[in-house]
Amino acid sequence: MLTLSACATGVDSGGGDAGGGGSDCVAEGANAPRAGGDKYIVYMNALNIGNAWQEEAANLGSAVAKMAPYSDCVEVRTELTDDATPQGQISQLQSMVAAGADAVVMYALSPTALNSAIREACSQGVTFVSYDATVTEPCAYNVSYITTVPTGAEEPFMGFNSMTLLAELMGGTGDIFFSRGIVGTSTDNVHYLSAMAALQNYPDMNVLTEYEGMWSSPVTQTETAAALGSFPNVDGLWCGYGESGCVKALEAAGLQVPISGETSQYFRERLLDGWPGVSIGSPPAQGGIGMKVALAVLLEGPDGIPFDIEVPYQIVTAENVTVCVDNEYQEGCNVFEPGTVGDESTADIFNEMLPEATLGASQTGEPEAGAEAVPFTASYLQGFEQDESVRFVTREACPEGWTQATLPQNVEGCSQG
Amino acid sequence: MERRGFVARVLRNGTVRAALVLAVFLIAWSVLQLGGLSVFLINSWLLLSLPLVLAASGVTLVIFTGEFDLSAAGVVAVTNVLMATWLSELGWLGLPLAVLVGAVVGLFNGFLVVVMRLPAIAVTLATFIILGGLALVILPTPGGRIDPGIIDFFTGQLVVPRSIIFLMVIALLWLLYRNTRMGVHAYGVGQDAEALRLSGVAVDRVKFGVFALAGTLYGLAGAVLAAVVQTGDATIGSSYLLATFAAVAIGGAAFTGGSGSVLGTMLGALTLTVIPKVLFVLGISGWVQRVFEGMLIIAAVLVGAVATQSEQRKVQAVKTTPKVEAPTVSVSGGERP
Known part of the structure; x- marks a missing residue:
């Protein structure tokens, strides 16, 4: 257990280097920085796959670590995984550990393939946090929305809730397309199975075709357009991340049918216009939240911090879609001002666990001048422990x-x- | 002039080129790595390289014959998930069975290419797609269990890390293979199949055997990958589709067939897996890595081509100069078997 009061409490954090002994929030002895410097080294990782979500998550994690009171205690290094394979990520994690990492916040590509590398990292005293995608290795902290009951709902799982709401929008009857993410990943599988379970409750609904949208807007648009060529009379669409591609394909075909999609600005702007739909999905705020969990473990010590943390997320429909005035966080807002950000950006950078988030931070990885983070405490995180x-x-x-x-x-x- | 000729001769050898490239990266890594290179780091790198080394070696054998094989990634995916599911309860028996699955796929490819006379690219692309789908059916999400004995066999230590021993065994097997009748004929098929056929060699049988051997190596690669990552994942093989060919290119084998060395490919595969390590310690990540890898492949091919052309021009000049005895130089465009 460390005694790192300055960083941990956010009080008087500006101590800086204490004459060669390091920052006053950096421990000595066994809990000193592994690389021997006067700051802890924390790696923020995301996949470099041309995906706005990944970029926003990584930027938020980096920006938070650069805010006071953390900035005196840690040096954050952002590493993008270009070789988006488990083997590539294992190699990268090993490199991070060898470079003296004290904590690694990573979007794990596989729930199991990284386990031995994570175990090795833990044995060397490295704190490992996986955000959004989870890992099965017990020494890792999982910070994810995947099992969370969305705000205002009663059941867990994004797929289950989104399919239920889509069915209600469609009056419990009709034919739909099902646009999956990357088939073979555990996240896609949970979405798919739970969505299909919800569909069982609506015997008058039918899936016309399933296709793999690869969590990519262009791929989803292409596949949806192809499906529309075969089934132009579709009544609704269930779309994973990349749902703006579903909307654009429908617009090109001159159709407006209910859509269940994730959180893109383009989709939510259509909800503002009155398009019937439900927007619900993975918040990129998880990158920043994962970083704050890692820093809580690193600076406060692990006592009382749950290993399984559920990130809250919201359900947005045409009824409750609300503009974030000046693109700043206000309670209940869920879409940026129309036309001010890219189609794939999402106001779900804002989250009750990440009040430090700003649009600028999500775009640049840099905090606003003078921004301060609100560190997590163990008791606060216990309120988000997974069921x-x-x-x-x-x-x-x-x-x-x-x-x-x-x-x-x-x-x-x-x-x- | 003498020195230039020596350099050109050295650079014309793809294996030497690949060794030089790898040496540069290894030196950079050892100098830049915080605390130097530990046995753990080197072993981890070699272990993660081993499946690619095996799969790329199989691809190289097929390329020697002038054919293409895109099925490696599919076989790796299927054997990886089989090791984590159906074969995991069989203990040690799972390993040869996974290898056998690879061999059967190789025979299937060989049958369609050699007997049915279908284009190898189309056949093996189809095999890759089919096997990728099958892998997802067998294991829809990552997981499963790999036999602990097999994990330890590939990742454990035996005086030195076993990864080193396995790499040496592969290199030794290659040196033996290239001098066998099948090895020599495989080169010949790639250089001039018709001439070989006229001289009485059963060209089809050679190709058939090479496809089967390549499949065997892909199967072994999938099994080793399962042991290294200690899990099954149906999507894990997809990266081998291009990486195997990148390793072949850096290793200096001619994609037209008849020239190259598995040793070069092995070095190419090791180079591909050490590049991220070097770029990491240099603080470079993101798209730059892919740009770098692509440029390296072009550079490797370009240097080989320039060295070969330089040698050919020299031979041409000697041939057209009267009263000078022509040297006995191979102008086949690459490395001799």
Whole structure:
């Protein structure tokens, strides 16, 4: 357990280097920076796959670590994974550890393939946080929305809620397209299975065709346009990330049918125009939240900090879509001012766990002048601890006293007794 | 002039070129790495390289014959997920069975290319797509379990890290293979299949055997990959589709067939996996890495081509100069077997 009061409390954090002994928030001895400098080295990782979400998540993580009170305690290094394969990411993680990383905040490509490299990192005293995508290695912290019950909903899982809301928009009847993400990833599988479970509740609905949108707007648009060529009378679309491609394909075909999509600015602007739809998906704020969890563990010590943290996220429809005035965070706002940001940007950079987020920080990775972060405490994070019943989804194991069971959302989870 | 001729002769050898490139990167890595290179770092690098070394070696064998094989990534995906699922309960038996699956795919490719006379690119591309889909059916999401004995066999230590031993074994097997009848004939098929056929060599049988051997190596690559990452993942093989050919290019083999060395390809594969390490310590990430890899491939091919043309011009000049005895120089455009 460290005694890092300056950083941990955010009080009097401007101490800086204390005459060769390092910053007053940096420990000595066993908990000193691994590379031997006067700051902890923290790596912020995202995938470099031409995806706005990844860029925003990485930028938010970097920006938060550069804010006071953290900036005196840590040096953040942003590393993008260009070789978007588990092997490439293993190699990169090993390089980070060898370079003296004290913490790594990573978008893990595989829930299992990185485990041995993560284990090795943990054994060398490195704090590992996986955001959005989760890993099964027990020493890693998972910070993800994947099992969260969205704000205002009663059931967990994005897929389940989005399909239910789409069905309600369609009056419980009609034919839909299903645009998946990257088939073979655990995230896509949870979305898919839970969405299909929701569909079971609407026997008058039918999936006309499924295709792989690859979580890419252009791919989704191309595939949707092709599907429309075969099924021009579709009644609704369920679209994963890249849903702006679904909207654009429908617009090109002169159709306006209900869409369930993720969080892009383009889609939410259409909701502002009155397009029937539901916008719900992975918030890029998770990058910044993951960084704050890593810094809490690093600077405050791990005591009391849950390993499984659920990130809250919201459901946006034509009824509650609300502009963020001046593109700044206001409670309940969920779309930037129309025409001020790119189609793939998302106001879900804002999150109740990340009040430090700004549009500028998400675009540049730099905080606003004088911006201060609000560090997490263990008790605050305990309020976001994952429910045991969904633990199997992210850890492929159940807590003690729980056994594996299929949840009503058709996803493997845990039950007691 | 003498020195230029020597340099051109050295650079004309793809394996030497690949060794030089790898040496440069290794020196840069060892100098720039914080705290120097540890045994752990070197072993980790070699282990992660081993599946690519195996898969790219298989691709090289096919390329020697003048054919193409795009199925490596598909076989790696299928054998990887098989190792994590159906074969995981069989213990050690899982390993040869995974390799056998690769061999069967190779035979299937060989049958369609050699017997049915279908174009190799189309056939092996189709095989890649089919196997990629099959892998997803077998294991829809990453996971499964790899036999601990197999993990330890590939990742453990035996005086020196086993990764080093495996690389040496592959190199040794290559040196033996290239002097076998099949090895020599495989080169010949790539250089002039018709001439070889007229001299009585069963060209089709050679090609068939090479496809099967390549499939075997892909199967082994998938099994090794499963042991290294200790999990199954149906999408994990896709990166080998292009990386295997990049390794071949850096290794100096001629894509037209009949020239090159598996040793060069092995060095090319090691170079591809060390580049990210070097760029990391240089603080370079992102798209620059891919740009760098692409430029390296072009440079490797370009240097080889320039060195070869320089040698050819020299031979031409000697031939057209009267009363001078022509030297016995191979002008086949690349490395001799």
